[in-house]
Amino acid sequence: MLKLWKVNAKAGDATVKYPFAPFPTNKDMRGKPEHNAELCIACGACGVACPADAIRMDTDLTADTITWSIDYGRCIFCGRCEEACPMEAIKLTEEFELAVMSKDDLTSKSVYTLEHCSRCGKPFARIRRSTTPSACCRRPAAWKPSRPPVPSVCARSASASSTPCAPPRP
Numbered sequence: 001m002l003k004l005w006k007v008n009a010k011a012g013d014a015t016v017k018y019p020f021a022p023f024p025t026n027k028d029m030r031g032k033p034e035h036n037a038e039l040c041i042a043c044g045a046c047g048v049a050c051p052a053d054a055i056r057m058d059t060d061l062t063a064d065t066i067t068w069s070i071d072y073g074r075c076i077f078c079g080r081c082e083e084a085c086p087m088e089a090i091k092l093t094e095e096f097e098l099a100v101m102s103k104d105d106l107t108s109k110s111v112y113t114l115e116h117c118s119r120c121g122k123p124f125a126r127i128r129r130s131t132t133p134s135a136c137c138r139r140p141a142a143w144k145p146s147r148p149p150v151p152s153v154c155a156r157s158a159s160a161s162s163t164p165c166a167p168p169r170p
Helices: 002-011 045-049 080-084
Strands: 033-035 055-060 065-071 090-092 107-116 123-125
Touching (some): 033 065, 045 055
Antiparallel strands (some): 065 107, 107 123
8 A cells, every 4th residue: 555655656646737727738729719800801701611600790781880700609619710711810829718607708799890882882891901902893913002902892893894993082
């Protein structure tokens, strides 16, 4: 019996001190997805790529808004949203503790205001922090940006002509 106690004393603790001490995680751990609303262009690529349907894009045309939301209760932390985002607005963090008292606390939302096309009047999400032409402003292949574009027309009205979209005149 004394011999067994000596072996166990030399081996040390077999468990970690979690939750009283931080749990060590790997650098490439797929934890909670964090959404950066400043970089997001509300394209919806993350919602299409999400296999668990945890990310949703809801359009409210009466309020001229798009609501981006993620339900962490449905999220399987696969990382497809991070891969699909063209602006790198979603990053997987090392945070894995998602325990909450209410199920509603597992939802995160961002609301974006819609712009209207100057030609046809259809709504589209305004692009911020972009130096390339947006999907709603089709330009010829030889077009080179001299300044960040100001989208004012959608793809439907711009595709009818071969000339670049022009911002509305004041």
